[in-house]
Amino acid sequence: MRTAYLEGRSIAALARDHGVSRGAIRTAVADLLPDHIATEEESSAPGLPVTLDVPGKVADFLRVTELEPAERAALDQGVTVRRGQGYTLRVTAVYAVHRQLLARCRPLDGAQGAPAVPAQRKARREYEHRVSTLAPIGP
Numbered sequence: 001m002r003t004a005y006l007e008g009r010s011i012a013a014l015a016r017d018h019g020v021s022r023g024a025i026r027t028a029v030a031d032l033l034p035d036h037i038a039t040e041e042e043s044s045a046p047g048l049p050v051t052l053d054v055p056g057k058v059a060d061f062l063r064v065t066e067l068e069p070a071e072r073a074a075l076d077q078g079v080t081v082r083r084g085q086g087y088t089l090r091v092t093a094v095y096a097v098h099r100q101l102l103a104r105c106r107p108l109d110g111a112q113g114a115p116a117v118p119a120q121r122k123a124r125r126e127y128e129h130r131v132s133t134l135a136p137i138g139p
Contacts, residue, residue, distance in 0.1 A: 050095065054091050
């Protein structure tokens with residue numbers, strides 16, 4: 001399946017071939033090819049917008065947090081993608097905005113004596129990993 005996808009086979013065709021939903025194929029491709037996706041993201045210049053999936057638990061927290069106008073606009077323009085029981089928010093923004101959003105969701109780790117919810121902490125770490133793959137090269 002991985003080879004067929006890399007050769008340009010559509011997700012719909014792969015879903016038909018394997019008798020599963022397109023969502024299952026998207027999830028499988030994302031899980032099987034994290035390096036492929038990260039390579040595409042790393043190749044973009046730091047000033048250009050990049051698209052990252054923000055876990056739903058992080059997006060919910062950020063929506064009720066006071067944000068800068070650029071951060072709020074990026075969240076408001078994000079596209080909701082259903083994932084099993086939850087969702088992700090596909091956000092297109094420059095690297096700096098993603099870093100700011102990540103910094104704002106630090107309380108999800110249970111800082112300052114507040115109890116941490118394991119699912120929220122995991123979601124924040126997942127978003128942190130996605131943002132860290134975008135780290136600009138150079139000074």
